[in-house]
Amino acid sequence: MITLKDAEFFNENGYLLVKGVFSKDEVEQMKNGVEQIIQRAANEKLDRNHTWQGDYIPPNELKRLVLKGxxxxxxxxxxxxxxxxxxxxxxxxxxxxxxxxxxxxxxxxVKPPEKGAAFPMHQDHPYFPHDNHTMLAASVHLDDSDLENGCLRVVPKSHKQGPIPHIGRYYLDQKEYPISSGTPCPAEAGDVLFFNYLTIHGSDINRSDRPRRNVLFQYRDPSDKPSADVHVNWGQGLMVCGENPKFREYQPDFALKV
Known part of the structure; x- marks a missing residue:
């Protein structure tokens, strides 16, 4: 799917957009999966607005924005x-x-039409820091994405700065890193944007009459150990390819509720 030159571009710039990774049929299956998850969550009264709170948008505008996550x-x-x-x-x-x-x-x-929430510029690193920074995100586009419906933006080569202090661990100072400072990455359904978890990124409000649905997969080298015990879930660690070089027992740490 990609060449050595593409990999070099990723290493140098901290991101890479790959076209046509998934077929139209595969995209439709995932779209249906998204809609069914939202419906089942609503049926269980577990659906809620995941819009990021903060001062990156005027309070009166923030109140009307919605994010399904x-x-x-x-x-x-x-x-x-x-x-x-x-x-x-x-x-x-x-x-x-x-x-x-x-x-x-x-x-x-999921950014709903006309009121899909923005993501202020940030690194993913504060949420799940690792020793060797091999962590990357793969943002799978289920809809065509452009400036109007809040496509992803990245700051090329920003991963070379290393970890940057965030406001409350959530996002960067928006006076120094406004959303407009990011390079837009418009994409079509089935495309995947890969970016290092140190790459500064974000996205603007969906002001269009179209949804913007993305699915995000976070991957790492299994030998790259977490440097903080955060963002841990009981199913973490699925091997996608290759092998885990260090054997350990994976045991869930949770209690069943009756």
Whole structure:
């Protein structure tokens, strides 16, 4: 799917957009999966607004914005399980990370038409820091994405700055890093934007009459250990390709509720 030159571009710039990773049929299956997850969450009265709070947008505008976001979507629909280890994804990941690739987590991000919330500029690093910074995100586009409906923006080469202090661990100072400072990455349904978790990124409000649905997979080299015990879930560590070089027992740390 990608060449050595593409991998070099990723290493130098901290991001890479790959066209046509998923077919139209695969995209439709994942779209249906997203809609069904939202419906089932609503049925269980677990649906809620995941819009980021803060001072990056005027309070009166922030109140009307909506973001649908659920983690670990591969626990809810098999289309995402297939996507995580899709042959095209594996081919790309092996060139960007190496022969051994492990899933950290997955999540869906849905910006509804006309009121889809923005993501202020940030690094993913504060949420799940690792020693060697092999962690990357793969943002799978389920809709065509452009400036009007809040496409992703990145700051090229910003991963070379290393970890940057965030406001409350959530996002960067928006006076120094406004959303407009990011390079837009418009994409079509089925395309995947890969970016290092140190790459500064964000996205603007969806002001269009179209939804912007993305699914995000976070991957790492299994030998890259977490430097803080945060963002841990009981299913973490699925091997996508290769092997885990260090044997350990994976045991869930949770209590069953009756």
């Amino acid at each position: 659920f983690h670990d979507v591969h626990y809810h629909d098999a289309s995402f399980t297939r996507a995580i280890s899709h042959p095209n994804m594996v081919s790309i990941l092996q060139k960007l990370i190496g022969p051994n690739v492990q899933l950290h987590h997955s999540k869906m991000l």
